[in-house]
Amino acid sequence: MKKSINFFWFRRDLRLDDNVGFYEALKGNHPVLPIFIFDAEILEKLPEDDARVSFIYKTLQDMRTTLQEQHNSNIALFHGKPIDIFKDLVNKYDINTVYANHDYEPYAKERDEAIHSFLSENTIEFKTFKDQVIFEKDEIVKNDGNPYMVYTPYMKLWKATFRTLDLKSSPSETVLKHLIPTIDLPSLSLSDIGFKTSAQHIEPYTVTPVLIQEYEATRNFPAKDSTSRLGPHLRFGTVSVRKMVEKAIAEKNEIFWQELIWREFFMQILWHFPHTKDESFKPKYDRIEWRNNEDEFKAWCEGKTGYPLVDAGMRQLNETGFMHNRVRMLVGSFLCKHLLIDWRWGEAYFAEKLHDYDMASNVGNWQWVAGCGVDAAPYFRIFNPTTQIQKFDKDLNYIKKWVSDFQELTYPQPIVEHKFARERCLETYKAALN
Structure with a gap:
């Protein structure tokens, strides 16, 4: 037997x-x-x-x-x-x-x-x-049981509830003696499953006291590259989210902590509203008449829009599988609002390329930049891709690293003029939403 x-x-x-x-x-x-x-x-x-x-x-x-x-x-x-x-x-x-x-x-x-x-x-x-989370599904909801659709009140209740929580560890590493002793178990090589070793590699995460303490001051400047690189490790569970929250609390850094809460906010949105993976949370936004110009989408994908900060982000993504979060917002806004290309095209491209791709966060953030999601940026908020350089890369260090040709004659002219694109976007959105 x-x-x-x-x-x-x-x-x-x-x-x-x-x-x-x-x-x-x-x-x-x-x-x-x-x-x-x-x-x-x-x-x-x-x-x-x-x-x-x-x-x-x-x-x-x-x-x-x-x-x-x-x-x-x-x-x-x-x-x-x-x-x-x-x-x-x-x-x-x-x-x-x-x-x-x-x-x-x-x-x-x-x-x-x-x-x-x-x-x-x-x-x-x-x-x-x-x-993989501290709170899931409907554990953080309004008094009437409905989900939060705005981040700030969700975050406040998340923190208040967390403070009452007895956060138990699950020290699985201490009971490994209960594993079955080695038997002839099936193994596989990468080629057995139809894959080969990638030239790209996923960076180790860095969550030092210094990184956490300086997080708020440095996180918006892509040239500093001072982000934790936690994304893929949380995505695949190579790190415990409980240990990361404990580190944020130990360093008394609310901003780092709140980034972890954003992740759970989007996860509960996707759980409550699974249709948002391919439909706008706000249905009227699906009436927008996207231009969906395939040549312009290709230029965006390849980092050849003629806007150096946008192009730097896309080239970084293509080469490394990573893009700085501040730049993600800009390239997303540029695709949806300057080029009037459906957010779903951008979401699918990020899903293919990002090492830290997580459906809930990717869909949530793309719908945020398009204005069609929960807690979204208003549709008339349109990032200026040139003034963003002054704010976040004024010494051009990030741009020089990823767009070495940006001052050469071979660098493309801007794919669209900012003022024209802004007005076209506002007219298109108004026509759909009114």
Whole structure:
């Protein structure tokens, strides 16, 4: 008779420490087999040298090495559609419970519902836990139970609620002895799943006391490059959000803390309003007659608009998979308002290129710059891409780094004149909204 075991399914929580679902699995009465599934539904849409896939693969290999060398254990790797993988696993193992952490994006919710239904039919429990956020779903809502659609009151209640919270750690790293000893587990190479190592790499994060203390003073200046680079690590769960919040509090930095809260604000918006992944939160904005000129979109993508700060941001993104947040706002506004190109085109391009792509934040921020989302910038707020240089890169250090040709004859003329584009945008938006 096969021995009954529990599974822990790693997803957006690629770490062995302070991992809630992993800890709960390891505290159970059965030995635990950790698994990771390279989801074919997701991977088939990505280029073969996608840096995020390389990062996930390397992270898993590092975790496997730690488990092999220190705990005589491992992580089983699979490639395919999750439901098909589980159908195979149910035949191979006597599974008591499958543990995982919550995932909130629309595709993930559908996937988990299908897995839950299948496991239930086979009398296997599926237990999931809150791990990648402090507050989720409808934990921070108005008195009437409706979600907040403006950030500031959400943030204030988030902080007030947090102060009453007994924030428990989940020291999964202390109970790894409950893992199944190393057996002949399936492994995969990058080429097995149709990928190759990316030339781009995801930077380690930097969250030092100095960075947190100086965050407010330095975060708007792209040449300083003083951001934490936490984005991909929060996205893939290689760092605990609880530990990051504790660091922000320890340094008494409200601004750094509030950036972490923005992330949860957009996540609860997407959870309450899943249609916003491809529809405007404010439906009347879907009446805007976007120009959607493909040549102009190509110039924007390639960083050839003739506006140096816009082009610097896009070239940085294309070369590194990262763009400074202040510049993200400018390039987004430029696409939607100067070129009148649908925010969904920009959102899809960022989804393809950004290492820290997270659907909730990406959709939320694109709808913000287009004016069509929750807590959005009013449509008549149109960034001037030239005066933004004076404010945020007056010595041109960022521009010189990424647009080396900006003072040469080969550099393109501005794709559109600012005053003309501004007036055209206002007229187009007014026509749609009135």
